[in-house]
Amino acid sequence: MASTMSLLDATTNRRSIYALNKTSPISDARIEEIVTHVVKNTPSSFNSQSARLVLLLKDEHDKFWDVVRDILKAVVPEDKWESTGNRIAGFRAGYGTILFYEDPEPVKTLQTNLPMYADKFPVWSEHTSAMHQYAAWTALEAEGLGANLQHYNPLPDQKASEIWNIPLEWQLKAQLVFGGLQEGAREKLAERAEQPLGGRLFVHGK
Numbered sequence: 187m188a189s190t191m192s193l194l195d196a197t198t199n200r201r202s203i204y205a206l207n208k209t210s211p212i213s214d215a216r217i218e219e220i221v222t223h224v225v226k227n228t229p230s231s232f233n234s235q236s237a238r239l240v241l242l243l244k245d246e247h248d249k250f251w252d253v254v255r256d257i258l259k260a261v262v263p264e265d266k267w268e269s270t271g272n273r274i275a276g277f278r279a280g281y282g283t284i285l286f287y288e289d290p291e292p293v294k295t296l297q298t299n300l301p302m303y304a305d306k307f308p309v310w311s312e313h314t315s316a317m318h319q320y321a322a323w324t325a326l327e328a329e330g331l332g333a334n335l336q337h338y339n340p341l342p343d344q345k346a347s348e349i350w351n352i353p354l355e356w357q358l359k360a361q362l363v364f365g366g367l368q369e370g371a372r373e374k375l376a377e378r379a380e381q382p383l384g385g386r387l388f389v390h391g392k
């Protein structure tokens with residue numbers, strides 16, 4: 187089932203949606219196809235292809251957020267736990283999570299081969315990861331899923347490595363939680379507060 191939403195419509199439609207549930211308007215095979223497409227087609231610095239994506243669905247998604255919850259429970263003061271616990275439960279209520287890692291190996295190879303840019307490659311590796319995050323976020327929303335971006339790394343890194351056999355050297359950068367939309371989830375979103383465009387976009391040579 188191909189989405190007919192145009193790229194610009196999809197970028198407008200993409201929001202941080204937290205009211206998610208455990209349904210999906212598309213099959214797991216289609217979700218995998220989309221994530222595969224993102225890995226294959228998203229650009230990377232000097233074509234390093236340093237991004238590593240781990241797609242967790244259903245029970246495996248739940249497992250990830252249980253790991254985060256358990257780690258947080260041990261460190262968050264009791265009186266702050268309710269809001270933290272509820273937040274994590276909200277992510278767990280979704281359908282899946284994509285973990286975005288960067289493999290430092292291709293980055294090191296670039297640093298060795300092009301020492302002139304050695305200090306830039308780690309920064310561009312972050313950019314590479316961000317491009318993958320945005321492509322996946324927008325593509326999933328174009329297919330009718332809702333999503334939000336989280337940063338609980340490095341808390342779950344060790345456990346995730348053990349559970350899903352992820353090399354410990356890979357660096358976890360972000361987690362994209364996605365799922366079906368709870369009723370009215372999109373309609374209830376506050377309008378995005380926007381800074382005036384005048385100070386953010388400059389056009390010359392029209």
Ligand SMILES: Cc1cc2nc3c(=O)[nH]c(=O)nc-3n(C[C@H](O)[C@H](O)[C@H](O)COP(=O)(O)O)c2cc1C
Pocket residue numbers: 200201202203334335336337378
């Ligand atoms: C680099 C980056 C980091 C973000 N980190 C988080 C995060 O850790 N937790 C979260 O809930 N949202 C996070 N967001 C979502 C932003 O808060 C959100 O995109 C922004 O407020 C605009 O709202 P919108 O996504 O609905 O358009 C992040 C977004 C970006 C681009």
